[in-house]
Amino acid sequence: MKKILLFIISLMVLVPNIVLADMGAPMVRPYEAEVTNPDGAVIYENSNNQYTPTSKKIDYGQTLTVDMEEDGYIWVSLDEDNISGFISIKDVTVTDDSLKDIWLGEKVDGLVLVDSEIKKGPSDAYKSTGDTINAGTKVTVRRINDTSTPWVYIEYNGKKGYANSYEGAIVYKWEESKEHLIPYEREIRTLVKDGYSEANIVGKIPAYTIIKDPYFTDGWSYSMYIDYNGEKGFIYNMTAIKNSGNYKLIKNSDIHESIESDSKVIGKLDAGYIFKDPFIYEDHGECAVFYESEDKKIKGWITYLWDEENEPIKKIDDQGNVVEESTTTKVTNNKEKDKEIKLSKKDYVIMCVIVATSVSLTAIVTAILVNKKNKKAVSNEEIKN
Amino acid sequence: MRIEDIPLVMLKCLVLTILIESLIALLIGYRKKDIINVILVNAITNPLVTSIPIFFNVFYSVKARNISLLILEIITLLFEGFIYSKVLKKKTINPFALSLILNASSYGLGLIINGM
Numbered sequence: 001m002k003k004i005l006l007f008i009i010s011l012m013v014l015v016p017n018i019v020l021a022d023m024g025a026p027m028v029r030p031y032e033a034e035v036t037n038p039d040g041a042v043i044y045e046n047s048n049n050q051y052t053p054t055s056k057k058i059d060y061g062q063t064l065t066v067d068m069e070e071d072g073y074i075w076v077s078l079d080e081d082n083i084s085g086f087i088s089i090k091d092v093t094v095t096d097d098s099l100k101d102i103w104l105g106e107k108v109d110g111l112v113l114v115d116s117e118i119k120k121g122p123s124d125a126y127k128s129t130g131d132t133i134n135a136g137t138k139v140t141v142r143r144i145n146d147t148s149t150p151w152v153y154i155e156y157n158g159k160k161g162y163a164n165s166y167e168g169a170i171v172y173k174w175e176e177s178k179e180h181l182i183p184y185e186r187e188i189r190t191l192v193k194d195g196y197s198e199a200n201i202v203g204k205i206p207a208y209t210i211i212k213d214p215y216f217t218d219g220w221s222y223s224m225y226i227d228y229n230g231e232k233g234f235i236y237n238m239t240a241i242k243n244s245g246n247y248k249l250i251k252n253s254d255i256h257e258s259i260e261s262d263s264k265v266i267g268k269l270d271a272g273y274i275f276k277d278p279f280i281y282e283d284h285g286e287c288a289v290f291y292e293s294e295d296k297k298i299k300g301w302i303t304y305l306w307d308e309e310n311e312p313i314k315k316i317d318d319q320g321n322v323v324e325e326s327t328t329t330k331v332t333n334n335k336e337k338d339k340e341i342k343l344s345k346k347d348y349v350i351m352c353v354i355v356a357t358s359v360s361l362t363a364i365v366t367a368i369l370v371n372k373k374n375k376k377a378v379s380n381e382e383i384k385n
Numbered sequence: 386m387r388i389e390d391i392p393l394v395m396l397k398c399l400v401l402t403i404l405i406e407s408l409i410a411l412l413i414g415y416r417k418k419d420i421i422n423v424i425l426v427n428a429i430t431n432p433l434v435t436s437i438p439i440f441f442n443v444f445y446s447v448k449a450r451n452i453s454l455l456i457l458e459i460i461t462l463l464f465e466g467f468i469y470s471k472v473l474k475k476k477t478i479n480p481f482a483l484s485l486i487l488n489a490s491s492y493g494l495g496l497i498i499n500g501m
Contacts, residue, residue: 350440352439360432363425367425
């Protein structure tokens with residue numbers, strides 16, 4: 001009885017601590033925040049992405065745990081007051097600045113385009129560090145490994161903290177930044193704080209211009225930031241990306257005027273032609289390889305659908321043999337396409353749970369077999385004796 | 386942590402837990418066959434204890450995650466103790482106490498590692 005009691009007491013004392021230590025899979029950490037709006041925080045309802053204020057409020061000084069934040073609103077649920085809904089992030093201030101569990105990506109070069117206030121955490125709810133980084137400053141950026149947030153971690157000249165890169169306030173180089181060929185003349189737009197369609201046009205970049213290692217923001221379309229002959233701004237990010245290596249044309253193909261497969265045919269290219277480090281365009285399965293004649297008089301595209309059997313080009317090695325893995329299957333200059341191919345976050349988590357369950361079941365079976373074997377061995381020994 | 390990192394994180398948790406608990410079991414005086422059982426028991430419990438709270442975190446809330454973790458840890462302690470009572474050759478320590486000791490050890494070292 002005493003032992004059982006001791007065991008239960010130990011459980012009550014130790015288990016919470018074990019739970020803490022066993023949290024080996026930290027997520028972007030929720031934070032404690034306090035309602036600092038003297039008038040309290042109005043509760044909003046969200047219907048079809050529209051936030052409508054209700055008559056309910058959370059009082060000034062109330063402490064909340066924030067674990068979901070979206071579009072400047074945070075979800076709250078206070079069981080004791082029977083309140084649940086959204087409140088504006090501007091009505092709260094974070095009370096706990098320790099951020100051990102936010103996982104950051106690799107360091108990449110970044111550029112601040114708008115004077116940015118540095119916060120202690122990745123939200124407007126965090127306090128300012130007191131520093132502001134001026135527009136035009138080159139910084140080191142680390143993205144937060146929760147791809148839905150525009151907040152990034154930046155470092156510059158001893159200043160560190162989080163800033164909001166939304167709408168191109170801060171741009172940075174993707175880890176996979178490459179050379180890009182512009183397939184069409186593109187407008188260069190200012191994106192900062194204006195939204196894509198309202199942004200001013202500051203210039204144009206001609207077709208076939210090559211952009212090396214540009215900056216990006218996390219927007220979908222106008223997300224590539226360039227400086228073209230002094231004209232700085234954002235362009236539509238659908239480009240042909242340079243693929244290193246030799247590619248062989250395996251069937252006679254038409255050269256098209258543009259990346260559109262139904263555009264005018266301006267020439268023909270025979271099978272056997274070798275492309276060296278070609279620029280390849282891909283958009284939702286429609287692909288095109290850029291072709292330029294030696295005398296540069298003909299510029300056009302070999303168009304095709306993204307389908308291994310149909311691809312007219314194959315990567316080859318130095319001996320001219322086809323390399324089995326087609327790198328065109330890896331060409332993506334559209335982050336939307338990446339997201340279409342991958343599992344959703346929730347499906348991925350379900351898959352992880354299934355894998356974990358499989359591992360556990362395998363271990364159970366193994367344990368049964370191992371112990372059965374041991375039992376047999378022991379009983380054989382006993383029989384011998 | 387990216388969502389894509391979950392499997393790697395789970396693997397790290399499992400490997401570390403197995404290493405730490407096997408080491409402690411060795412120090413206590415358990416030997417080969419019992420160590421194998423310690424490893425297998427952790428291979429049964431650890432993946433579930435790591436993945437299920439993540440599930441609750443993503444699908445429900447952090448609160449749900451914490452509650453599920455607490456419940457799972459208690460179940461794990463009792464389950465491991467029960468299994469140890471059935472399979473371990475060395476019977477000097479109460480199997481439930483052993484389960485507590487081993488899990489508490491991985492807590493302590495886990496804290497140190499996290500702190501680093």
